[in-house]
Amino acid sequence: MDKSTNVLIVDDYKTMLRIIRNLLKQLEFDNVEEATDGQEALAKLRAGNFGLVISDWNMQPMTGLDLLKEVRADARLKHMPFIMITAESKTENVVAAKQAGVSNYIVKPFNAETLREKIEKVLAHA
Amino acid sequence: MPDGAAGDDRIEAAVRAVLGSLSGAMTATEAALLAELEALGREVARAKSEIAALRVEDINDSHIPAATDELDAVVEHTAEATNQILDCCEKLEALQAQLSGEAAEVVGTAVTRIYEACSFQDITGQRIGKVVAALKAIEARVAVATAGFARPDAPPVPAPEGEAASQTEGQRLANGPQLPPAAASQADIDRLLASFD
Structure with a gap:
């Protein structure tokens, strides 16, 4: 797993961003940036050089699913590993995310081992 | 719509007027029916009064x-x-x-x-x-x-407020x-x- 990967974490709860950032730090990912909704994330992704997105779903005005669709529709970003990390656990949500091209899906509340396992998996296929 | 006590009075007066005009020719069944109607009218007026008072x-x-x-x-x-x-x-x-x-x-x-x-x-x-x-x-x-x-x-x-017509799939599924x-x-x-x- 390439620990130098630039990671963008997206969540409208500041404390959640802090928790994910700290868990990533424990996994030795130090190049981490944050965004608080899909629009801000998309702007950062288009301007930056990221290798992984970890995004919440339930945000306004642009949700995580809408961000995912924008990423997959962008010629430069379309192969970006994208992990959805969300409390939305209904089958229809998971199916919609998969159909939109999500790389993996973590349901909240989650543990550090699940986060490590999913990151390792998506980066291996990147 | 009748409102509170004034409404009750109007209903009662109307029913009494009907009863008074019919008293000579009414059967016992008709009188009982009219009494029921009177009671029902009072209940409706009281319920309306209470709902209006909910503020x-x-x-x-x-x-x-x-x-x-x-x-x-x-x-x-x-x-x-x-x-x-x-x-x-x-x-x-x-x-x-x-x-x-x-x-x-x-x-x-x-x-x-x-x-x-x-x-x-x-x-x-x-x-x-x-x-x-x-x-x-x-x-x-x-x-x-x-x-x-x-x-x-x-x-x-x-x-x-109705459902937003322009909701995205992401918003619609965000529950x-x-x-x-x-x-x-x-x-x-x-x-x-x-x-x-």
């Missing part, structure tokens, strides 16, 4: 906003407490660097467990958001249901956490994802 504008102006403010405060306080816990964890992590062996491992594991547990704040925040949305929906429906009985000086009731018996586990989701492969 639906108090629900809209005071009760629901107060409840949502309290819930917002709960979210704010739990966020504050969570951030204080995270401050402490970050200090422990800094201390961990000065430890070695089992002590370092125990501190590291404990801090990780605390980080995991702190995600409760996100989940509770989303659940409270769902409660606030439910309160607002109740507010709108109560206002509409009681509008016909409102006092003449009551302010007009706004129409309930927040499910209750534990219905919520899928990570293992369930992993199985579902694997079924696409």
Whole structure:
């Protein structure tokens, strides 16, 4: 797993961003940036050089699913590993995310081992 | 519509007038029926009076906003407490660097467990958001249901908000956490994802 990967974490709860950032730090990912909704994330992704997105779903005005669709529709970003990390656990949500091209899906509340396992998996296929 | 005691009086007077005009020719059954109608009229007038006295504008102006403010405060306080816990964890992590062996491992594991547990704040925040949305929906429906009985000086009731026509799929499917018996586990989701492969 390439620990130098630039990671963008997206969540409208500041404390959640802090928790994910700290868990990533424990996994030795130090190049981490944050965004608080899909629009801000998309702007950062288009301007930056990221290798992984970890995004919440339930945000306004642009949700995580809408961000995912924008990423997959962008010629430069379309192969970006994208992990959805969300409390939305209904089958229809998971199916919609998969159909939109999500790389993996973590349901909240989650543990550090699940986060490590999913990151390792998506980066291996990147 | 009759309003309160004045309404009762008018109904009673009307029924008595009908009874008085018919008394000579009425059968016992007709008299009983008219008495029932009189009682029913009184009940309707009393119910309307009580509904009008509910002061639906108090629900809209005071009760629901107060409840949502309290819930917002709960979210704010739990966020504050969570951030204080995270401050402490970050200090422990800094201390961990000065430890070695089992002590370092125990501190590291404990801090990780605390980080995991702190995600409760996100989940509770989303659940409270769902409660606030439910309160607002109740507010709108109560206002509409009681509008016909409102006092003449009551302010007009706004129409309930409909579904936004331009919702994206992401917004339409954003429903927040499910209750534990219905919520899928990570293992369930992993199985579902694997079924696409």
